[in-house]
Amino acid sequence: MRPNRLFLSPPHMSGSEQEYIAQAFESNYIAPLGPMVDQFEESIRNFTKAPNALALSTATAALHLALRVLGIGAGDIVLASSFTFIGSIAPILYQNATPFFIDSDTQSWNLDPLLLEEAIHKAPQKPKALILTHLYGQCADLDKIIELCKAHDIYLIEDAAESLGATYDHHQSGTFGDFGVYSFNGNKILTTSGGGMLVSPHKDLIEKARFYSTQARNDAPHYEHTEYGYNYRMSNILAAIGVAQMEVLDERIKKRRQIFEWYREQLNTIEEITLMPELSNTKGNRWLTTLILHHTDPNAIRLALEEENIESRPLWKPMHLQPLFKGALSLHNGTSQNLFDKGLCLPSGTQMTQDDVVRVCTILKKALA
Numbered sequence: 001m002r003p004n005r006l007f008l009s010p011p012h013m014s015g016s017e018q019e020y021i022a023q024a025f026e027s028n029y030i031a032p033l034g035p036m037v038d039q040f041e042e043s044i045r046n047f048t049k050a051p052n053a054l055a056l057s058t059a060t061a062a063l064h065l066a067l068r069v070l071g072i073g074a075g076d077i078v079l080a081s082s083f084t085f086i087g088s089i090a091p092i093l094y095q096n097a098t099p100f101f102i103d104s105d106t107q108s109w110n111l112d113p114l115l116l117e118e119a120i121h122k123a124p125q126k127p128k129a130l131i132l133t134h135l136y137g138q139c140a141d142l143d144k145i146i147e148l149c150k151a152h153d154i155y156l157i158e159d160a161a162e163s164l165g166a167t168y169d170h171h172q173s174g175t176f177g178d179f180g181v182y183s184f185n186g187n188k189i190l191t192t193s194g195g196g197m198l199v200s201p202h203k204d205l206i207e208k209a210r211f212y213s214t215q216a217r218n219d220a221p222h223y224e225h226t227e228y229g230y231n232y233r234m235s236n237i238l239a240a241i242g243v244a245q246m247e248v249l250d251e252r253i254k255k256r257r258q259i260f261e262w263y264r265e266q267l268n269t270i271e272e273i274t275l276m277p278e279l280s281n282t283k284g285n286r287w288l289t290t291l292i293l294h295h296t297d298p299n300a301i302r303l304a305l306e307e308e309n310i311e312s313r314p315l316w317k318p319m320h321l322q323p324l325f326k327g328a329l330s331l332h333n334g335t336s337q338n339l340f341d342k343g344l345c346l347p348s349g350t351q352m353t354q355d356d357v358v359r360v361c362t363i364l365k366k367a368l369a
Contacts, residue, residue, distance in 0.1 A: 189287050
């Protein structure tokens with residue numbers, strides 16, 4: 001008999017979800033919007049200290065709305081992390097804007113501030129915005145990046161889809177820019193099955209995004225429209241799951257960081273392996289424990305783990321290497337390609353035990369022998 005499957009990052013319910021879902025059913029707020037949506041938005045505001053929050057169907061929708069309300073459109077240049085997931089970039093295309101991809105640094109694996117400055121000066125026209133990904137729950141070098149955005153009047157949108165609960169100088173990721181975005185996809189540290197949240201210090205922009213997210217319906221007793229919008233709001237039922245999940249977020253972050261420490265204890269003496277770094281003034285949520293192998297093919301390790309019913313995954317393939325973006329604007333230094341070529345994500349779900357981590361590491365060590 002094969003051992004139990006170890007997934008990369010499976011959902012972990014708190015136990016209170018059914019209670020909140022039952023409340024939503026009893027109130028008959030089954031369609032999108034309702035008291036649970038309001039409560040979920042409030043819980044995000046309270047946790048992150050972001051003044052304004054908008055619950056949406058996905059984090060990709062949240063990024064799209066951020067670009068729309070900032071007036072990003074056809075021909076505008078949007079700077080973006082190259083080492084990221086396509087959901088960070090697709091909204092740029094939705095607005096017919098032009099992405100300009102920027103490679104990573106080695107200190108955080110996130111966007112390189114030095115390359116950002118170079119990109120700003122080399123862009124064929126003044127960039128209007130930057131979508132900055134906080135990768136695998138680890139914050140980018142925000143001080144330098146914010147300074148550059150302010151100096152050049154560039155909107156900062158933080159893609160904190162993976163980093164809810166991560167902090168930079170004791171402030172929550174997603175709260176430093178004009179907008180921040182969180183994801184509640186099934187594999188994230190907090191899940192509502194699917195969903196996202198847009199946060200901002202700008203109440204007027206959040207309210208404009210709220211308007212667009214509900215089909216841009218004007219205030220009238222009939223359906224009146226002077227602009228087009230989207231069906232982007234979150235379901236009241238999914239928000240009920242989110243309300244329960246927020247109650248255990250601190251606990252989930254603590255456990256993810258504990259899992260990382262278990263991996264570090266098992267692997268830190270192996271010179272072949274380097275684990276993802278963390279900047280000194282930050283505290284990541286360690287959504288996934290990730291590593292690079294200096295000489296070994298990571299696919300060989302992935303297959304060895306799969307043989308034992310353990311899920312692992314390569315690191316993100318950089319956007320500037322994707323066929324979709326062949327010939328796109330980019331500044332690359334080889335860092336993200338090296339990470340993709342050599343990297344692996346290990347199982348990091350919060351129901352893992354120390355024995356589970358030992359099981360993974362035993363197979364990994366055997367494959368390296």
